[in-house]
Amino acid sequence: MSSSRVYGYLRASTDEQDAERAKSPLLDFAAQQGFTVDAWFKENESGASLKRPELFRLLDVARTGDILLVEQVDRLSRLNSSDWERLQGLIKSKGVRVVALDLPTSHQLLHTGDEFTNRMLSAINGMMLDMLAAIARKDYEDRKRRQRQGINKAKENGRYKGRPVDEKLHATIKELLQEGKSYNKIIERHGCSRATIARVAKTLRNPE
Structure with missing residues (x-):
């Protein structure tokens, strides 16, 4: 691959999922192909959104x-x-090659040949x-549709209670907020989402 650099991108959809899970198979693949991964970019963001700061940081430092x-x-x-076209356009404009297991x-892109090839x-x-x-995208939309159908059916039968609250985590966040800890510090320490912290903060401002 001459002087090309390889950047591993790890993504999980929610804070509860482990983005690091994919690191091992990617390292195994790299070893089989005879190259090393120069840097890793990891984030917990939805793949259905362009709100992916680590992905865009990767593309910012990448070279042709x-x-x-x-x-x-x-x-x-x-x-x-439309969002895929925007992302793909950026990848193409940077001259970055996407390799997926x-x-x-795409595996052949790891080994350069003549210009025509x-x-x-x-x-x-x-x-x-x-x-x-x-x-x-279709798989994502199908799963969302099935989830909505399941929720609607549960509501009709009076069984829908919503996502259970992690009472222990909420109590910890509450204590840290009362100690004056910042959102970023809490996220760094516990890996929770900003939205979760905001919900806890709201209960502090408006106790029932």
């Missing part, structure tokens, strides 16, 4: 020919078509990437 390595295409995108055609591989990989991104 560098590799963006992911376990699966859906770690990169569950975006709608679940996209075998490289262009052909990039074109084929681009089409396959588009297809898998579309499938990932």
Whole structure:
């Protein structure tokens, strides 16, 4: 891969999920292919949103020919078509090559050839990437639809109670807020979301 750098991108959708889980299979793949991962970028953000600061930080430092390595295409995108076009356009403009473990055609991009071969591989990989991104979006929409159907059915039967509250975490956040700790410090210490802290803060301002 000459002087190209490889950046591993790890993403999980929620704070409760472990983004680090994919690191091991990516390291195994790198070892099999004979290269090392130069840096890791990890975040807990929805793949259906462009609110991905670590992904954009990766693309900001990447240079032409560098590799963006992911376990699966859906770690990169569950975006709608317009947002995917924006992200894909940025990736192309930077000249970054996307390699995903679940996209075998992309593995060949790790090994450079002549210009014609490289262009052909990039074109084929681009089409396959588009297809898998579309499938990932459909899977996301299908799951959301099933969740809504399940919630509506539970409501009709009087069984819907919403997501259970982590009382222990809320109590800890409450104590830290009362001690004057910042949102960022609490997030760093406990890995919770800003929205969760805001809900606890609201109960402090408006106790029942």
